[in-house]
Amino acid sequence: xxxxxxxxxxxxxxxxxxxxxxxxxxxxxxxxxxxxxxxxxxxxxxxxxxxxxxxxxxxxxxxxxxxxxxxxxxxxxxxxxxxxxxxxxxxxxxxxxxxxxxxxxxxxxxxxxxxxxxxxxxxxxxxxxxxxxxxxxxxxxxxxxxx
Amino acid sequence: xxxxxxxxxxxxxxxxxxxxxxxxxxxxxxxxxxxxxxxxxxxxxxxxxxxxxxxxxxxxxxxxxxxxxxxxxxxxxxxxxxxxxxxxxxxxxxxxxxxxxxxxxxxxxxxxxxxxxxxxxxxxxxxxxxxxxxxxxxxxxxxxxxxxxxxxxxxxxxxxxxxxxxxxxxxxxxxxxxxxxxxxxxxxxxxxxxxxxxxxxxxxxxxxxxxxxxxxxxxxxxxxxxxxxxxxxxxxxxxxxxxxxxxxxxxxxxxxxxxxxxxxxxxxxxxxxxxxx
Numbered sequence: 001x002x003x004x005x006x007x008x009x010x011x012x013x014x015x016x017x018x019x020x021x022x023x024x025x026x027x028x029x030x031x032x033x034x035x036x037x038x039x040x041x042x043x044x045x046x047x048x049x050x051x052x053x054x055x056x057x058x059x060x061x062x063x064x065x066x067x068x069x070x071x072x073x074x075x076x077x078x079x080x081x082x083x084x085x086x087x088x089x090x091x092x093x094x095x096x097x098x099x100x101x102x103x104x105x106x107x108x109x110x111x112x113x114x115x116x117x118x119x120x121x122x123x124x125x126x127x128x129x130x131x132x133x134x135x136x137x138x139x140x141x142x143x144x145x146x147x
Numbered sequence: 148x149x150x151x152x153x154x155x156x157x158x159x160x161x162x163x164x165x166x167x168x169x170x171x172x173x174x175x176x177x178x179x180x181x182x183x184x185x186x187x188x189x190x191x192x193x194x195x196x197x198x199x200x201x202x203x204x205x206x207x208x209x210x211x212x213x214x215x216x217x218x219x220x221x222x223x224x225x226x227x228x229x230x231x232x233x234x235x236x237x238x239x240x241x242x243x244x245x246x247x248x249x250x251x252x253x254x255x256x257x258x259x260x261x262x263x264x265x266x267x268x269x270x271x272x273x274x275x276x277x278x279x280x281x282x283x284x285x286x287x288x289x290x291x292x293x294x295x296x297x298x299x300x301x302x303x304x305x306x307x308x309x310x311x312x313x314x315x316x317x318x319x320x321x322x323x324x325x326x327x328x329x330x331x332x333x334x335x336x337x338x339x340x341x342x343x344x345x346x347x348x349x350x351x352x353x354x355x356x357x358x359x360x361x362x363x364x365x366x367x368x369x370x371x372x373x374x375x376x377x378x379x380x381x382x383x384x385x386x387x388x389x390x391x392x393x394x395x396x397x398x399x400x401x402x403x404x405x406x407x408x409x410x411x412x413x414x415x416x417x418x419x420x421x422x423x424x
Contacts, residue, residue, distance in 0.1 A: 083317075092283045092372075123299030123300075126298070126299040127306070130306065
């Protein structure tokens with residue numbers, strides 16, 4: 001199964017619809033979130049607390065913000081190996097030596113999951129995005145989406 | 148079994164700044180310092196357990212946090228400011244008696260700062276979930292300090308807290324909510340705390356430490372790389388011990404207060420002669 005398959009999209013939106021905290025946090029958001037899973041993308045339209053549509057391409061008017069990472073990063077979130085905060089935070093936390101840390105950029109090493117686009121909107125949607133990301137990642141793992 | 152000692156809230160003037168602290172028990176003082184954007188409530192479970200073991204637990208709200216006013220109406224933005232304040236607090240409240248000092252996260256960084264600059268004034272120092280040099284593990288957040296500058300900072304810091312719990316506690320919704328509510332000083336005071344974390348570095352001042360140091364890390368805490376706390380222990384030398392706690396995250400005093408009370412008590416008793424030498 002791929003993330004653009006209808007069955008995957010249905011499972012993902014079903015998981016998100018079952019999360020009242022996502023609905024509450026996103027209640028006054030009217031925009032779209034582009035999810036990047038490795039090279040694959042899924043555009044998600046969110047309006048008044050609900051994900052109401054998905055597209056397998058980016059429409060001409062773009063997206064509000066984007067959340068993207070490697071397949072491995074999403075799988076770490078979906079399996080519970082790492083938390084959302086850990087994955088979206090810059091910094092060198094998994095390297096062994098100071099030399100490795102400095103070479104990687106220290107506190108400015110890019111995060112595993114990148115949030116890009118309209119930062120003000122992404123900021124106010126931080127908790128909603130966390131819930132959306134968890135639902136997406138757990139669906140990836142449960143559906144056996146290949147890396 | 149005797150009833151748990153009562154926690155009493157008090158205020159003290161620290162160089163003219165109204166400062167809140169919780170106090171519990173009698174005996175050797177133990178000064179406890181909380182994490183970024185939080186307050187003394189993080190130690191509410193530990194203080195009675197320290198009292199049972201013969202200690203006078205003292206957990207303050209750092210300036211700008213909860214019931215303590217900020218100094219000159221500005222948040223502290225360096226760890227050294229926190230450390231000097233805690234040093235003065237200890238001098239005033241402990242009345243000349245050398246205390247044990249415990250700090251967690253930015254409190255742990257504060258503990259390292261006291262190790263570097265005032266170790267002769269403490270019986271023992273216990274940095275938990277902190278670093279002697281916080282620089283590499285996250286970026287400097289000064290540009291996110293005001294609410295108008297970043298809509299994400301406050302929720303980010305709140306969840307930076309709860310998501311770094313150890314996996315067993317993270318699965319307990321009630322404990323997660325409790326810790327989340329303890330982090331409601333997350334905006335400007337909490338941002339100042341993390342500015343301090345991101346710029347703090349006392350690694351060149353750990354060569355002449357005068358008290359025993361117990362460095363504590365929860366194995367599940369992603370914020371603090373074990374390699375960096377072992378590096379700090381190497382710099383301190385024979386006076387440092389490292390304890391890595393399985394299934395614990397960024398909040399040992401909240402996640403396993405009983406285990407931490409026992410650990411600190413054993414360490415202090417085993418090293419008391421060293422401290423008094």
